[in-house]
Amino acid sequence: STTRVAGVPMIAQRRCGAPRPSTPKGISSRSSAMRNQALPLRSPMVELKAKPATRVHRAARVQTCASAAIVAASSGGTPAPEGFKWGADMKTLSLAVAIGTAIWFCPAPAGVTIQAWHLLAVFVGTIVSIITTPLPLGAVAFLGLGAAMLTKTLTFAQAFSAFSTEIPWLIAIAFWLSKGFIKSGLGNRIAYSIVSKFGSTTLGLTYSLVFAEALLAPAIPSVAARAGGIFFPLAQALCLACGSDPKNGTEKKLGAYVMKTCFQTTTISSAMFITAMAANPLAVSLAYDSLGATISWGQWALAGLVPGLLILTTVPALLYVIYPPEVKQTPEAPANARKELEKLGPLSTDEKITAFAFAVTISLWIFGAQIGVNAVAAALLGLGILLITGVVEWKENLAQGASWETLSWFAALIAMANHLNKFGFIAWFSDKVVGLIGGLGLQWQASFGIITLLYFYSHYLFASGAAHIGAMYTAFLSVSIAMGTPPLLAAIALGQLSNVMGCLSTYGIGSAPPYFAAGYVPQSKWYQLGFMLSVYYIAVWLFVGGAWWKVIGLW
DSSP, X not given: OOOOOTTOOHHHHXXXXXXXXXXXXXXXXXXXXXXXXXXXXOXXXXXXXXXXXXXXXXXXXXXXXXXXXXXXXXXTSSOOOOOOOOSSOHHHHXXXXXXXXXXXXXXXXXXXXXXXXXXXXXXXHHHHHHHHOSSOHHHHHHHHHHHHHHTTSSOHHHHTGGGGSHHHXXXXXXXXXXXXXXXXXXXXXXXXXXXXHHTTBHHHHHHHHHHHHHHHTTTOOOHIIIIIIIIHHHHHHHHHHTTOOGGGTOTTTTXXXXXXXXXXXXXXXXXXXXXXXXXXXXXXXXXXXXXXXOOOHHHHHHHHHHHHHHHHHHHHHHHHHHSOOSOOBOTTHHHHHHHHHHHHOSOOHHHHHHHHHHHHHHHHHHHHHHHTOOHHHHHHHHHHHHHHTTSXXXXXXXXXXXXXXXXXXXXXXXXXXXXXXXXXXXXXXXXXXXXXXXXXXXXXXXXXXXXXXXXXHGGGXXXXXXHHIIIIIHHHHHHHHHTTOOHHHHHHHHHHHHXXXXXXXXXXXXXXXHHHHTSSSOHHHHHHHHHHHHHHHHHIIIIIHHHHHHHTTOO
């Protein structure tokens, strides 16, 4: 019952309404509506007895199909392809390339090697791309490494050197640990417990997380481990339990405010104690080389007590005003949380295993240095427990795009920033700053304020506090003392601000990548809020802190 025209493509016949070869005999295909209706089948004999008019119509239809096929054949027989579509935002990518190229072809200043200058061009272009995001961050970072190698600015070993350092891997493993925290249900249990006690307001929830993290800060010397491995998964579970998920477009309900606040305050808690950040002992060591005196744990903690507590107390309220959550009052949340806890019942086996794995990991983060176990080894032990017991499957870790993305771009930036220092650019920059300020003839208070600002905001060039301290701390401390700043005050203030300046970017401190990669806060808003809060932090640390340091005898 189906007429096939020789030499006519079937697609042309189908466009003209001819039935598909798979269409059962007797079922008309004249319209999509009739095609979807269950019509009675007719025998071939009935089809042969069709009315002459119907045969005429069919003949005309076949002729029309043939004509359409001829037209299609004459034009190639295939529909025109869609227009080409770029995979990147070419405007912002072109901007980044243009800025990097302009720096590349500018003459290198006296005292700066060509290699260092060219790496600066690649690095600045990469940073511009990270800010404007013409491509995902990992792709941008790898393009930067590719540019550095293609231009022979970096070798392969230099470009990928940071992939063998601790911090990027610690951040990635923290993501994988958090999978067990959430999947087992332990994260929900802890989150519901917090909500049941403090959950009547979003502000109360946030304060509980902020001060819990600050209490653990002196005991866990890695901010990446403390934030990424403990409080980031807890904050994420809390946000999800309250119905705030960027995958559903509800990130502003609660999570954006909570995530940004929890991240910002990690930079403050890290500044308050020598043992709260891995690079703080480096600052103490460099200060000893310059001053000939050791900064004690108590001196550092006492100096950071007042400015640190003031900021920890005020920042959640400040962000509550300038970056408010959509849901502020949740009077029913504690009762609902208690009901959810009842539904969860006693601890499951997976929850007990996860709790044990985290207990082992955290214990080694606190005491591991005494027995020679580093933070990554401790995290891998915890992850191994989760994998072996089946709480987490390896394929689930492979599917966590955010962890691999963060590992990629963070390690790439660390490699480029480290080699800017090794190639001598940072030393040259420090010397120029020191010479400029030294020639102004200002009082030590004003000179130290300028030194602090330059030291603080130069952190946009660094992907870790340790790299910044190693490159610039000694030079800026030396000029501060030469300008009349009390030595102990200058040493402690610059050391503590080496943590606080991590607030500026998505890569400046180990706690930034996991909180940013969660997707709750857009990158532009992240940088905007980071800069705004940095002004507040500096004002508190220098003015309120300065008055407190006068009281305790630092000057």
